[in-house]
Amino acid sequence: MTKKSRFLQTPVEPFAVEAGLTAEQILSRMERISFQGRNLAVAHRVWLKMLESAGGLRMVVAHLIAKRYVDCLVSTGANLYHDLHETRGQHHFLGSPHADDAALAEDHIDRVYDTYADEEEFIDNDNWIATFAASLDSRPYTSREFLYRLGGHLWEATGRDGILTAAYRAAVPIFCPAIADSSIGMGLSQARQKRAGAGQIDIIGDIVESANLIIRRPRTASVVLGGGTPKNFINQASVQAEFYSPEVGGHKYALQIVTDVPHFGGASGSSLEEAQSWGKLATDAARASVQADATIALPILASALEMSARTILARRQMPLFSMEERTMTIDGHTVPSDRFEDLNEPAV
Amino acid sequence: MTKKSRFLQTPVEPFAVEAGLTAEQILSRMERISFQGRNLAVAHRVWLKMLESAGGLRMVVAHLIAKRYVDCLVSTGANLYHDLHETRGQHHFLGSPHADDAALAEDHIDRVYDTYADEEEFIDNDNWIATFAASLDSRPYTSREFLYRLGGHLWEATGRDGILTAAYRAAVPIFCPAIADSSIGMGLSQARQKRAGAGQIDIIGDIVESANLIIRRPRTASVVLGGGTPKNFINQASVQAEFYSPEVGGHKYALQIVTDVPHFGGASGSSLEEAQSWGKLATDAARASVQADATIALPILASALEMSARTILARRQMPLFSMEERTMTIDGHTVPSDRFEDLNEPAV
Amino acid sequence: MTKKSRFLQTPVEPFAVEAGLTAEQILSRMERISFQGRNLAVAHRVWLKMLESAGGLRMVVAHLIAKRYVDCLVSTGANLYHDLHETRGQHHFLGSPHADDAALAEDHIDRVYDTYADEEEFIDNDNWIATFAASLDSRPYTSREFLYRLGGHLWEATGRDGILTAAYRAAVPIFCPAIADSSIGMGLSQARQKRAGAGQIDIIGDIVESANLIIRRPRTASVVLGGGTPKNFINQASVQAEFYSPEVGGHKYALQIVTDVPHFGGASGSSLEEAQSWGKLATDAARASVQADATIALPILASALEMSARTILARRQMPLFSMEERTMTIDGHTVPSDRFEDLNEPAV
């Protein structure tokens, strides 16, 4: 027992309870406990490192956009739709997971686990989106371009904060590869009833654009909240970019807060290590994977970052986007959606 | 104790082990045990009922298409891509979830939990898809139309069975709303490098077409394997269809085999009851929800159906699709993707 | 692509659906698919290997005892209590997980997820156990000795098959380390109201006895269904035995069917690999871990074994227990509960 094993380096230290601890202090005391508590603390540290690096593609929700904790967002359509619902001055309501769903259906109330919403307000949203989409030119828009314009329209109409409006004002691009699988997609489809040729979304253009973004700013970090299509889209962008640029070698930082598990083989619950085999992540990427509901982990993490990342954020050289035109620019350079920027091609 | 409670109707009966039991016999003996075993048996019964009804929209994987256990498929891009990989004569390989992913990355091996594949073969697939996509007309294709043509091309090239080829031969439509989030999407994006204007997918058209399908054949059933975008897309089609047709009132049958759970609020793990509040399911829909990996549940369920559904299948009036043209038909009627068939509109 | 990586050895093969497949055929076709389906097939193969070896400590439920698929059982008290309930001619009933529990409480119906039982029958069981326990001598009994006598009393009273009665008739020992946390424990506690000094259980003696069993028959296999205290008790017996016998080196075979996951740090969901670090399993142990509800996996596995293990079972040299006396014997040798058999001690 005199000679410790090489495996025994850093002792676990118990969490010391104290009144008035801030989020940052709580996470700092969780760094040397075990299991998911420790992982949440590591996630905090990895995020700080992300912000300190030269950075590129990253994503998380609303406030983090405005303060530029993230430079880019990939989202499900549902998240953006429920955001639009609230920004338009409507509400979600506290409900019960044990509700009588037939009674809810009769009252035209839609349930999302323990949360209710008014179906008529949803129908009104769909129509509002359809009307806006029908007012656009009859040409394909990437989801990124469409969502930027939708955010702008929403800001003009409401002047209220939210994910879409914050992204519009901070000029942070949002990609939504599965937009067809959401009520925003339903609104877009209804635009065709209002005007022939309306509601065209070029999601393949989103693939090109997101990869070009990484080709331009190759040292990227990925923040995943909850899995699903956004998780794979972020990772695939990195793999796709590498085809055309030798400088891209997987995300350099990765952080995921998931509830899904790896052992059923789905991408949603897959480990960050598995992502390394694909080249989605660099094999030496700093990383943290937390098994927790984002509704618990994110409030704590964001509260802590608001304190701990203050000076890092202030001196950070963030990428600057312009999205006024059909083709986006980053730091003054165009990011085309119709062709990859091929750095492997010999210069003419 | 002489008077039993109204709650105590049907006694649980233990499963009796016997040599040589078939899948159907096993499921039949599981009908009166508890927990997920019982749910799997109920799922079998619900599926049989689905087939006996006049039916409409239903979905599950390969063999079930050819035998028309299902009339329509909604899939992730990943499932179809890995199908194409095998149909092209390549393999996935038994692997370990505890692999050294850095070593795999060095060997260009991609890992999916306990399964390996050759990255170079994947790059070849992507290029094969890109070449095919670049050979198509420079116009938007719904994912349904594109996948039908891809299936046809694959059948001509290989003559091998698979999901895409079976669907092509049986004229069963496949929708892939999140096609941009997959290697099929990556192949489509690479088509733009081969020919300007290639790789256009009209996923909003898919929303219109899938709803029109339900408007035409309103008594539908949904079979969900694993959650994700297909689950919501199937359910949303039913909600969308109801806007335009008073006859549609949610799926009449629903069956899901999921590993995700409801309590984190995601659509992927949401309960069939929650779906009723939205009108995705009829409030009196026959339903079964099984918490199990589909790789366990589906082989047993399909093996059992192959026996139990024989006569039902033989006398079934299945919908007939034609997909040779840009606009699909069902039983001779067109299913447009540019406009909902509005049965609420007064006849001219 | 001409030279495959060392990682790509065995191609995945799709499951072929066919009418009339037996459980054994289904599992055999699942051996080369992916994820938990493959794991279930591997579990079948590992179990067959267990039976072919010289064998020792193993455990699973009722039928497997009578046919001696297992030589020993470790159980929760709840499993044995619900077994006793049915053997006494009472029932569990099909119920709903969405029941109104206040209404059930009013009717004195106890719910276990989707299964109901009559509380008055439970109270009667408790009293029946208490009366039997009060009839025993005023001395401590290991849970193993008590459960053998309880099984005998139950067989005399009912002549019906069940776990307790099958174990009694086949002379298979049952350990229940957490017997105090169950209604059997409640029955034992009520025996003290009937007679002072009744209801004494020597669970520490169970530790000694289970380790001595392994010291006697050291090449052991463990079959875990569902985690909890039985899982660790089986593994701890192997570790404890090794203190006193150089021949014991962890279980040689291990199979677990669990729904719990490793990442929260509990023993219940811990991996078989983690068990190797403790010496609970030999580092070269054949093993299979399946993430599935036992109510799905076990009927299939047992149905398959009934066919596949037939000849192996017939020629198997199983250990023979005698439990008529306070001290158990195995193959004629005593297995004390008051002292470990120390093979490290020099012979006198």
Next chain:
Amino acid sequence: MTKKSRFLQTPVEPFAVEAGLTAEQILSRMERISFQGRNLAVAHRVWLKMLESAGGLRMVVAHLIAKRYVDCLVSTGANLYHDLHETRGQHHFLGSPHADDAALAEDHIDRVYDTYADEEEFIDNDNWIATFAASLDSRPYTSREFLYRLGGHLWEATGRDGILTAAYRAAVPIFCPAIADSSIGMGLSQARQKRAGAGQIDIIGDIVESANLIIRRPRTASVVLGGGTPKNFINQASVQAEFYSPEVGGHKYALQIVTDVPHFGGASGSSLEEAQSWGKLATDAARASVQADATIALPILASALEMSARTILARRQMPLFSMEERTMTIDGHTVPSDRFEDLNEPAV
């Protein structure tokens, strides 16, 4: 839309990020979000209510004992063993869940998911426990009595804080119904090698004592961290107590932080509603169930309580235990382990 449904009462309010938020402020801002985040906030509120009530049986870990957030603890043996390990001045170490377990086994390092410990130190602990147990009288001890004496011995030997020592000093009883399934049980079994008749634990006496405790102080609350045997033992105590006292009617408050799920039928993941059908909880019990790893939820909850519960704790009338003798007393009244205090019996 003018008339809202009765279901839409309380709007969801977004979490507002701010630098320097304390745990209490974070939880207060989580009260009106959705999913598990909301549940964690409700758990905080329920715990405060528990402390304000006249209260009785409650349980949670170390610090909460000393400050008397809880009046009684039910624990697994493993938790107490790892506590003893640290109190004896030894450590657990940060490790990796992806470790090479064969290499760890060679170095005699035991792994618990992402945490390592030195096996030789564990062997030394076992021996230390065995020596202490062999020094006690040759008679059965309830786990409660044994653990009180063990805590006292540990305090004398080390003078260090921990669960066992805090409980000893605060005179808070600890029950460990599955003590045989742990390394404390292994230490007790080894005591028999040191002295015949040592290591006797009367776990059935623990059932009697815990029920008598509730009979004495019937308005109880239960706090469950992680499920397993402690969860059911706490609940069963309430059911058992009701047999002998008309005043007991299930716990009045209940709070569980679990990662297990209900749909596989195990007690560990069962819902608080299911517990109501059994009478374990009052049908009007205030309750909160949080799906989260306790290593995340508890540091936050305890940090918040340390602030929010300050005044409530100060004016609280907590039950006073004395455990110097074989028979425990509460507020001066004896709590026997050999017989239930039957309040249904007519007074003599």
